[in-house]
Amino acid sequence: xxxxxxxxxxxxxxxxxxxxxxxxxxxxGLLTTLQLASISWCxxxxxxxxxxxxxxxxxxxxxxxxxxxxxxxxxxxLLVWLFFWYFxxxxxxxxxxxxxxxxxxxxxxSAVAGISVYHGAxxxxxxxxxIQAIPRTQLEAGLSSGLSVVATYRLIIIPxxxxxxxxxxxxxxxxxxxxxxxxxxxxxxxxxxxxxxIETYTAKAVEALTSAALIYLVFCLSISSVMNWIEAKFAxxxxxxxxxxxxx
Amino acid sequence: MKRFGFALIGALIILSFAAAAPAQTQSTLEKIKSxxxxxxxxxxxxxxxxxxxxxNERAGFSNDLAALIHKAIEKKLExxxxxxxxxxxxxxxIPLLTSMSVDLITETMTDTRxxxxxxxxxxxxxxxxxDFIVKKGSPIKGTKDIAGKRIGTQQGSxxxxxxxxxxxxxxxxxxxxxxxxxxxxxQGKLDAYCNDAIQLxxxxxxxxxxxxxxxxxxxxSYEPYGFAxxxxxxxxxxxxxxxxxxxxxxxxxxxxxxxxxxxxxxVPYPMNQTFKTFLLYQVVPK
Numbered sequence: 001x002x003x004x005x006x007x008x009x010x011x012x013x014x015x016x017x018x019x020x021x022x023x024x025x026x027x028x029g030l031l032t033t034l035q036l037a038s039i040s041w042c043x044x045x046x047x048x049x050x051x052x053x054x055x056x057x058x059x060x061x062x063x064x065x066x067x068x069x070x071x072x073x074x075x076x077x078l079l080v081w082l083f084f085w086y087f088x089x090x091x092x093x094x095x096x097x098x099x100x101x102x103x104x105x106x107x108x109x110s111a112v113a114g115i116s117v118y119h120g121a122x123x124x125x126x127x128x129x130x131i132q133a134i135p136r137t138q139l140e141a142g143l144s145s146g147l148s149v150v151a152t153y154r155l156i157i158i159p160x161x162x163x164x165x166x167x168x169x170x171x172x173x174x175x176x177x178x179x180x181x182x183x184x185x186x187x188x189x190x191x192x193x194x195x196x197x198i199e200t201y202t203a204k205a206v207e208a209l210t211s212a213a214l215i216y217l218v219f220c221l222s223i224s225s226v227m228n229w230i231e232a233k234f235a236x237x238x239x240x241x242x243x244x245x246x247x248x
Numbered sequence: 249m250k251r252f253g254f255a256l257i258g259a260l261i262i263l264s265f266a267a268a269a270p271a272q273t274q275s276t277l278e279k280i281k282s283x284x285x286x287x288x289x290x291x292x293x294x295x296x297x298x299x300x301x302x303x304n305e306r307a308g309f310s311n312d313l314a315a316l317i318h319k320a321i322e323k324k325l326e327x328x329x330x331x332x333x334x335x336x337x338x339x340x341x342i343p344l345l346t347s348m349s350v351d352l353i354t355e356t357m358t359d360t361r362x363x364x365x366x367x368x369x370x371x372x373x374x375x376x377x378x379d380f381i382v383k384k385g386s387p388i389k390g391t392k393d394i395a396g397k398r399i400g401t402q403q404g405s406x407x408x409x410x411x412x413x414x415x416x417x418x419x420x421x422x423x424x425x426x427x428x429x430x431x432x433x434x435q436g437k438l439d440a441y442c443n444d445a446i447q448l449x450x451x452x453x454x455x456x457x458x459x460x461x462x463x464x465x466x467x468x469s470y471e472p473y474g475f476a477x478x479x480x481x482x483x484x485x486x487x488x489x490x491x492x493x494x495x496x497x498x499x500x501x502x503x504x505x506x507x508x509x510x511x512x513x514x515v516p517y518p519m520n521q522t523f524k525t526f527l528l529y530q531v532v533p534k
């Protein structure tokens with residue numbers, strides 16, 4: 001099959017994608033991407049909940065710490081953070097610890113650190129927005145019924161906030177998954193790396209990059225479907241005015 | 249499922265654009281003549297072939313040869329042509345070439361048979377082979393010592409391929425560019441970095457502490473360098489090759505070799521007789 005592609009004659013050869021070892025590279029790359037994304041996502045959400053909640057508590061020093069974290073980490077490009085966590089941060093560790101990391105996948109864990117801390121700051125903002133959307137009277141009602149600040153947050157504010165933030169959190173999760181592609185710059189053999197690897201071996205750029213694009217697309221669409229389901233499943237009837245379900 | 253439907257429509261629109269674009273058959277010389285620009289693909293960190301020097305200018309052996317080719321193109325087209333340089337990497341250079349962004353890759357590209365499926369090459373203007381650069385005192389002396397070691401490579405390079413296929417016990421860490429890989433080596437995150445020997449010598453001499461680095465190994469691969477251009481463009485290829493032949497025959501090539509690899513250069517790499525004979529035999533009669 002020959003196509004004129006952006007002004008050049010290009011011969012498509014999709015079979016390069018399932019010819020070995022290319023298929024193994026793609027599968028390994030996909031697995032690495034999923035590992036990187038899921039570990040980073042868990043840490044980022046945890047950081048986001050902690051710092052997002054901290055940004056709303058009625059105690060100024062705590063708010064200052066949380067604001068400092070968010071502003072520091074979200075205002076520097078992720079690529080710069082990845083270089084920092086790979087080339088900069090490990091140098092500060094004591095030599096035995098550093099050597100241990102080097103022998104145990106330092107590229108992967110630097111990427112996890114970079115992505116989770118960066119997206120943690122962004123999740124914190126999403127969660128803060130969720131908490132601040134809850135009327136202050138909820139907090140006051142909780143406190144006046146004898147609950148402590150922590151208990152009010154744990155039992156009332158955060159459970160409601162988590163439901164409110166499903167749409168923006170979905171957005172953030174999709175960003176996180178796609179941003180794992182930057183990890184190839186510090187030597188992590190993830191999905192984009194695998195696609196480029198096939199491209200450089202076969203010079204079939206369109207096929208290799210299309211395959212990566214489709215895989216990202218399928219996973220992102222799956223995540224947003226699951227999140228939609230979660231949104232519907234955990235909605236508290238009558239609490240949030242929803243109107244009809246958003247059309248997708 | 250509607251969501252998937254929309255995504256599918258989006259994908260189809262993009263693909264139909266791609267398929268509908270007419271296949272242009274403008275030759276490289278026509279393109280250079282009409283645009284008045286000759287664009288070469290260069291590198292920022294591949295001394296002494298193509299790099300940014302201490303005066304922050306693009307320089308190198310390949311760059312100087314490209315300047316000779318530039319002159320030959322001007323002479324052929326009887327027109328003043330602007331020389332433009334675009335940064336490339338092993339992973340981007342073939343797409344940049346086929347998409348017409350760059351007319352000639354003039355950095356450190358090894359001529360291989362699989363690559364000839366996608367691009368055409370000029371005469372061979374340099375030969376080298378892959379070695380390893382290690383910190384002084386490293387136990388790594390060659391391929392027999394690399395099992396289980398963290399070996400850095402550059403994505404899309406020929407040495408990466410040789411290591412991946414033939415030395416499967418080595419733990420490869422592949423970076424998109426040489427600067428990142430050498431930085432990781434300097435920080436002790438890699439045990440060795442593998443690339444063409446001549447480039448490793450270049451890296452060694454360009455580093456802050458040249459004495460600290462040793463190039464070891466015995467050429468795990470054969471790397472003949474050529475300038476890459478778009479396939480099936482024999483008129484352009486003839487201009488490039490004639491410029492190289494003129495340079496070899498007229499001696500400019502050897503002067504440039506002396507400038508970049510002679511005893512007084514940063515990367516002394518004396519030319520052996522076999523290579524000299526090989527170069528001269530590539531020159532066909534006028």
